[in-house]
Amino acid sequence: MAHQNHIFYKWGGGIEPDLPRIDHATDEFLVTEDGEQLIDAASGAAVTNLGHSVPGIDQIFESQSSNVSYLSLSHFSHDAPEELARTLATRSPGDLSKVFYTNSGSEANEAAFKLAREYFRSRGKTEKSVVISRWQSYHGATFGALSATGNTLRRRGYESFLADWEHISPAYPYRWSFEGTPEEQARAAARELETTIRQRGPETVAAFIAEPVGGASIPATAPHPAYYEEVRDICDEYDVLFIADEVMTGFGRTGPLFAMEHYGVVPDMMTLGKGLTSGYTPMSAVLVRDHVAEEFTHDGASFAHGHTFAGNPLSAAVANFVVDRYTDDVLEQGRARGRQLVSELDALRDHPMVGDFRAMGPMVGLEFVADRATKEPFDPSSKVYKRVYDAALDRGVYTYPGKGSVDGLAGDHLMLAPPLTLSEASASRIADAVIDSVETVYRRIK
Ligand code: PLP
Numbered sequence: 001m002a003h004q005n006h007i008f009y010k011w012g013g014g015i016e017p018d019l020p021r022i023d024h025a026t027d028e029f030l031v032t033e034d035g036e037q038l039i040d041a042a043s044g045a046a047v048t049n050l051g052h053s054v055p056g057i058d059q060i061f062e063s064q065s066s067n068v069s070y071l072s073l074s075h076f077s078h079d080a081p082e083e084l085a086r087t088l089a090t091r092s093p094g095d096l097s098k099v100f101y102t103n104s105g106s107e108a109n110e111a112a113f114k115l116a117r118e119y120f121r122s123r124g125k126t127e128k129s130v131v132i133s134r135w136q137s138y139h140g141a142t143f144g145a146l147s148a149t150g151n152t153l154r155r156r157g158y159e160s161f162l163a164d165w166e167h168i169s170p171a172y173p174y175r176w177s178f179e180g181t182p183e184e185q186a187r188a189a190a191r192e193l194e195t196t197i198r199q200r201g202p203e204t205v206a207a208f209i210a211e212p213v214g215g216a217s218i219p220a221t222a223p224h225p226a227y228y229e230e231v232r233d234i235c236d237e238y239d240v241l242f243i244a245d246e247v248m249t250g251f252g253r254t255g256p257l258f259a260m261e262h263y264g265v266v267p268d269m270m271t272l273g274k275g276l277t278s279g280y281t282p283m284s285a286v287l288v289r290d291h292v293a294e295e296f297t298h299d300g301a302s303f304a305h306g307h308t309f310a311g312n313p314l315s316a317a318v319a320n321f322v323v324d325r326y327t328d329d330v331l332e333q334g335r336a337r338g339r340q341l342v343s344e345l346d347a348l349r350d351h352p353m354v355g356d357f358r359a360m361g362p363m364v365g366l367e368f369v370a371d372r373a374t375k376e377p378f379d380p381s382s383k384v385y386k387r388v389y390d391a392a393l394d395r396g397v398y399t400y401p402g403k404g405s406v407d408g409l410a411g412d413h414l415m416l417a418p419p420l421t422l423s424e425a426s427a428s429r430i431a432d433a434v435i436d437s438v439e440t441v442y443r444r445i446k
Helices: 057-067 079-091 105-122 143-148 182-200 226-237 290-294 313-324 328-344 384-394 424-445
Strands: 022-026 029-032 037-040 096-102 130-134 166-168 205-210 241-245 269-272 284-289 354-359 364-368 400-403 412-416
Touching: 037 424, 057 313, 079 096, 079 284, 079 313, 096 105, 096 290, 105 143, 105 205, 105 241, 105 269, 105 284, 130 143, 130 182, 166 182, 182 205, 182 226, 205 226, 226 241, 284 290, 328 354, 328 364, 328 424, 364 384, 364 424, 384 400, 384 412, 384 424, 412 424
Parallel strands: 130 166, 130 205, 205 241, 241 269
Antiparallel strands: 022 029, 029 037, 096 284, 269 284, 354 364, 364 412, 400 412
């Protein structure tokens, strides 16, 4: 007898969509209840950077949970979260040396916004509370994080809940209309931040948040390094905190441990999630620079914000185990698989349906357009992203599909974000399946 499924599914076509049921998963493989093996070419939602069920993880669960799983970090401390904070402080750029724990990427960004607000309040700048972000960004689903999010598909219907904040153009070279060299275009795009700060009033602006490399909305999109140089200078000039949202790009996803390392710019805060635990438990964090943390050391300073499960010893022990595994060798393996995918997907570079082919380390983005010359996106009703996703799944490969906006400002896209530990053979299977899927969809719609 068919059983009733009581999960309230959000995406995926209704309350009881017909989703593949996974029995178990190891490395880059998901095995369905019917015994079909799928390659997880997206690490879930760009999460399982070490693959599924990495050897040794079960001993960590066993030893930490028989020691202590949960403590309220407001009242107790423990080795595991302390050790993790030390490691993150050591391995992150510059003086990002204090760690505030949360449980999801959205929560990390909410905490960063409130930390920015408190930082300025403590300095007597009580009006500074506005957050500036970019269109076609994704910073999370909760109200503050969604207020910063610029993906109009995700915001649609909730605008009345959202804060009256500001958005500037995305860092999206493929669709920029600025003149000049890539560097000049990047500087022009970044200067929109300055214009917006001045229009809104520098005395009201607390923070600018950005994904260093585009993620869920415009995957693998990266500006010229001059962009973040300019952002850093503008934030310094107008006393605005720069928050790098590394929830997706952190932990080797774009090549180095953190994507900001591509740019050599140190943000004032960095938010982390996803790869922090490679998905074995939920955990996220905000890394804070010394000068920000310093404001919270004065007499009477406080930060009235927190979550019950934040920094729980079990998740922290898992994260310690995971972060230690992002060695130079593993990061290089991720980069090598990224290079392999780019080379084996080369046939798509000039494909009539592929407007932009982007890659940063083991993160690849394909943007599909109706017309390569004009970059016109497909009509949203044709759901090209879903068709390519379905075709790849039929060929045994799970990818991450999406659409960055509802207003024709971005094409449909597909992201590949496989585990850094992907095998060469699996990378080839992914490339073959994606090429074949794009060809098949193109033949049907042209
Ligand atoms: N920030 C970025 C850059 C993300 O990609 C995501 C999720 O995809 C989030 C924040 C939100 O994270 P979570 O879904 O864990 O709340």
